[in-house]
Amino acid sequence: MKTTDKKAGFSLQALPLFLFFGFHVVIGVAAAIAGVFVIANQGILYAGLGLIGAAIFALTNAVEGFIELFMGQGTG
Incomplete structure (x- = not known):
């Protein structure tokens, strides 16, 4: 039986990117x-x-953040 280091549950790892x-979406639309x-x-x-x-x-910064958040490799 293998064990992994991943923990089940919510992770705050992607919070800064989110x-x-x-x-940037809010500021872009407001501007x-x-x-x-x-x-x-x-x-x-x-x-x-x-x-x-x-x-x-x-x-454009929001698009870059979207790409990193949802399509990035998760280097953090």
């Missing part, structure tokens, strides 16, 4: 909405485009 992914709001209601194009650029940057 927080990284979730934070995109704020950018559209600034352009539509205030008419300030450059500030709105800056917020949309920040949203794109945050969402």
